Amino acid sequence: MAFYFARDHRQKYRFFSADPERELTVGASRTKKIWELAKKKLLRLPQRTLRQEQAFIKALKLDAENVLIFHSGCHSEKRLRFRFSLFLNKQRSKHIILLIGESLVLPVSGLAALLPGPNIFFYALALLMITQWQALRGINRLARKKFDFRADASFLEWEEAVLKAREDRYDAILRQIEAEHGFSQLNKILWK
Numbered sequence: 007m008a009f010y011f012a013r014d015h016r017q018k019y020r021f022f023s024a025d026p027e028r029e030l031t032v033g034a035s036r037t038k039k040i041w042e043l044a045k046k047k048l049l050r051l052p053q054r055t056l057r058q059e060q061a062f063i064k065a066l067k068l069d070a071e072n073v074l075i076f077h078s079g080c081h082s083e084k085r086l087r088f089r090f091s092l093f094l095n096k097q098r099s100k101h102i103i104l105l106i107g108e109s110l111v112l113p114v115s116g117l118a119a120l121l122p123g124p125n126i127f128f129y130a131l132a133l134l135m136i137t138q139w140q141a142l143r144g145i146n147r148l149a150r151k152k153f154d155f156r157a158d159a160s161f162l163e164w165e166e167a168v169l170k171a172r173e174d175r176y177d178a179i180l181r182q183i184e185a186e187h188g189f190s191q192l193n194k195i196l197w198k
Contacts, residue, residue, distance in 0.1 A: 075153055176197055
């Protein structure tokens, strides 16, 4: 399983995998219809956020000691390892803060049960919390692995175009990367 670590058009690092996981594995204790509706709400998250969360969740399933991560090759391996560890620590802190905030809001959303109809707010928030928790576990597991960083020329071309703000080239480069690595909708992750 390969992962990718590249900058988006705003110079922020993104971590993602090639094939998005469409089916979220969540044990449902309520009716399946309500969970399906909550899953649809979750899939409305921006692709850049959703795909990153799914990549972290996939890290839970890693059995190999080495993790293959493609990057642009703009930095030395030592600097890239440092940047990636900072990225993982930032994501870990962000997930912990979000989980604390969501756990404070969860009881309030439970009060919506007094309203008629299914409590979509509670279920969507619970599903979001489960996803965040799984992603946090994936981040922690990923942080303990050894990384095999491999430079990729197409990502180098992308980052050079971003540094030079050549928006006219973005679409062609992203289509080239999609063709080489089997991505779908990469522009929603790295561009718009």
